[in-house]
Amino acid sequence: MADDEKSSGREIITGYAQQNFRxxxxxxxxxxxxxxxHPVARPIRSQGTSGSHRQELMVGLYENGHGVFNGTALKEALDLIEALALTNDVxxxxxxxxPGFDGATWLDLGRNDGQSVRIHPTGWEVMTPSPEEVCWRRTQLTGELPLPAKDTDGKGIDQFLRLCNFANAETECLAIAWLIGCLxxxxxxxxxxxxxxxxAGKSTGGRMLVRIIEGMTGDLRRAxxxxxxxxxxxxxxWVTALDNLSHLAPDLSDLMCCIVTGAETIKRALYTDGDVVRARYRRPLLLTGIDVGIIRPDLAERLLQLRLERPTVRRTEDELWREFEEALPxxxxxxxxxxAKVRAAVAEIPTDLRMADFAHLCAQLDAATGLSSLAAYRASLDELNDDVIEGDLxxxxxxxHAITLTPGEEVRMTSSEWLHTLTQLYTGDDCRPLPKGWPTTGKxxxxxxxxxxxxxxxxxxLVDWGRTKAARYIEMTRPAAPAPEQQQTAF
Structure with missing residues (x-):
């Protein structure tokens, strides 16, 4: 193609793109x-096999009678468009x-027409968001959700709970609180x-929880x-679900903590020496398994234990999922x-729990429905603390050692002295061998x-750290039990 034809092609593509796309x-x-x-946005450098902006642009040019252009013209036009876009607002x-305007949030239904759900404390409605308010990004993991039904009178929650094998009412209200938190x-x-x-149907229950948010194509994955x-x-x-875990390595445990509360990774951009790519993530995470072994304390504070029981009557997969799909709207x-009802509810924020936002959501759920999800959440954390202690000698x-302390007594020793004291207490008079992983130094x-x-x-x-002029110390305290009146006030 001649240079003047190339130039004409670039101008046609650029003009069409700026006229029809933002x-x-x-x-x-x-x-x-x-x-x-349309609320769906695509990266212009995407080279995916389907749904890339390059393909979208080629189809639009062809259907509007502008013809078919070669790769050079498209590349040069997109280079110019990208350079111009870098000066636009972020x-x-x-x-x-x-998040949306005026305290609202949006749920992408994954539909081709872009219809989404606007959720507000005053209610919800299905509509297409304006591009200035919401820009959706779609991937191969973005499944389609059905149009939600109106005026259900809470029947859908009862249908969902009947399909799952949750062990008790406390587990059921925690599952509902988690689903609300995912929105x-x-x-x-x-x-x-x-x-x-x-x-007990752990994988099936996990799939149901995921598919309420991600659609029927959502599924569990191996870690x-x-x-x-x-x-x-x-x-x-959005929701990452890992199935049938039997062991949590320290690195995986730390990464799960980052996924739940948010983190950022930085790596070198491909085909560059100094440029980097930033990836920020904070996503709902779901796990299934009979027993994952030793749970580290920092992960235990970020877990929500949901117990299931074996059903008395078994159903076929086809029957179960057909009923679930019909009930999903x-x-x-x-x-x-x-x-919407929970977000409109007013409740105090619990200040003693690590995941204070979720604890507040549980308190709002209790205020709106009369459930006891906050108490169930505290009980779940307490049980997970027991699991941590049972797995850590x-x-x-x-x-x-704390049992030997007088309530209110403060004991200060250096880390090396504490190591000697605790080691002597563990080995005892029979001098039993120390277990693998026992601390070898004060540090x-x-x-x-x-x-x-x-x-x-x-x-x-209570364990605390401090230092004197002579050395650093570790202080261990067993606080005196509060008076009965103070205990009642705390709860």
């Missing part, structure tokens, strides 16, 4: 294209859930851990073998009704106690 950049510098009047793109883009929610005996693959999966969807409508030894002991500090505090043992 281009903007995100905070990390990625340029997105958004068709006029706007965020969102997957599945997004909030700015509220970190603890990761539900579905547990129970073999055959990736490395951090990079897990982060890629988390960034491409009503389930989603009831969940949206309850979400150092924690058991510290609690054994290692100090670090382990810092990780166990919240768990020990929940069992009435």
């Amino acid at each position: 281009y903007f950049r995100t905070a990390d510098g990625t340029v997105y294209a958004q068709k006029n009047g 706007q965020s793109v969102h997957i599945r859930v997004a 909030g883009p700015s509220v970190p929610v603890p990761a539900p851990f579905l547990t129970g005996p073999q055959g 990736p073998k490395d951090e990079e693959n897990l982060i890629a999966a988390v960034a491409a969807g 009503v389930i989603l409508g009831s969940l949206l009704d309850l979400t 150092l924690a058991q030894t510290v609690l054994k 290692v002991l100090s670090d382990r106690l810092k990780r166990l500090q919240p768990t020990l505090a929940a069992r009435g043992v």
Whole structure:
């Protein structure tokens, strides 16, 4: 093609693109294209096999009679468009859930027409958001949700609970609280851990929870073998569900903590020497398994234990999922009704729990419905603390030593002295061998106690650090029990 024809092609493509699409950049510098009047945005550099902006542009040019252009003209036109877009205002793109104007939030239904759900404390409605308010990003993990049913009178919640094998009412209200939390883009929610005996339907219950938010294509996954693959999966969807876990390695446990409360990864951009790519993520996480072994204290504070029981009557997969799919519009409508009601409720924020936002949501749910989800959440955390202690011999030894302390007594020793004292207490008179992983230095002991500090505090043992002119010390205290009147006030 001659140079003048190339130039003409670039001008035609650029003119058509600027007339029919809105281009903007995100905070990390990625340029997105958004068709006029449509809330879905696509990165202009996407080379995906389906749904890329390049394909969208080629189809639009052809259908509007502008013809078919070669790759050089398209590349040069997109280079110019990208350069122009870098001077535009910054706007965020969102997957599945997004904040809106006037305290509203949005739920992407994953439909081709862009219809979404606007959720507000005054109610919810299905509509197409304006591009200035919400820009959706779609990936292969973005499934389609049905149009939610109106005026369900809470029937959908009852239908969902009948399909699951939750062990008790406390577990049921925690599952509902988690689903409501998943519809909030700015509220970190603890990761539900579905547990129970073999055959209790843990995977099925996990799929149902995921599909209420992600649609019928949502499913459980095996835990990736490395951090990079897990982060890629988390960034491409909203709810990340890991199935049949039997062991939590320290690195995976730490990464799960980051997923729940939010973190950022930075890596070198491909084909560059100095440029970087930033990936920020905070997503709802769901886990299933009979037993994951030792749970680290920091992860235990971010978990939500949901127990299931074996059903007395078995059903076929086809029958179960056909009923669930038919009920999904009503389930989603009831969940949206309850979400709007909960957001309008007024409740005090519990200040003693790590996941204070979720605890506040539980308090709002209780105020709106009369349930006891906050008490159930506290009981779940208490049980998880027991799991942490049962899996940590150092924690058991510290609690054994604390029994010998007088209430209100403060004991200060250096870390090396504490290591000697606790080691002597563990080995006892029979000099039994120390277990694998027992602290070998005072520094290692100090670090382990810092990780166990919240768990020990929940069992009435306070550990603190300080220093004198001579040396640093670790202080252990067993507080005096509060008066009965103070205990009643605390709860």
